Amino acid sequence: MQSLKFYNPGPLQTLFNRLGPSKVNFLIDNWYLILAALVSGGLLLWPSVGRGARGGGVTPGQAVQMMNREKAVVVDISEPKEYAVAHVAGSRNVPLASLESAGKELPSNKALPLILVCATGARASRGVATLQKLGYQKVVPLAGGLAAWREANLPIEKSAS
Helix, strand or coil: CCCCCCCCCCCCHHHHHHHHHHHHHHHHCCHHHHHHHHHHHHHHHHHHHHHHHHHCEHHHHHHHHHHCCCCEEEEEEECHHHHHCEEEECCEEEEHHHHCCCCCCCCCCCCCCCCEEEEHHHHHHHHHHHHHHCCCCCEEEEHHHHHHHHHHCCCECCCCC
């Protein structure tokens, strides 16, 4: 009797069989081009993937629409010195450190949309979680912060010093 030999091809052998030797050689010879294409594709998709995970922010145009249509309140969470230099017209200053203890500065209606603003948008993203813990239902950061607001040529006020 003959002995039985079992041959179980691995994933590379299966790929080689499906694609053929010329295509597999192309992939092996040009791995760096394939890697560059995958990395550049990933970098193109990163902003949209990251925005979806964080809940994103609103653009200055969307913020103006929220202010006009939904009566959104703009809360600048910069420090008082930064707020005095420049802030969104009509915004309220509640520093990030005092968000949890801010009583009168924040609206009592927790269903009212809040737009959080800081210089670049980084602190505003952290402030969203704090205000959601306090029960505010619709809190969004301004993407790009005050810098994006300025870039959109929207009104900025300066406090009298």
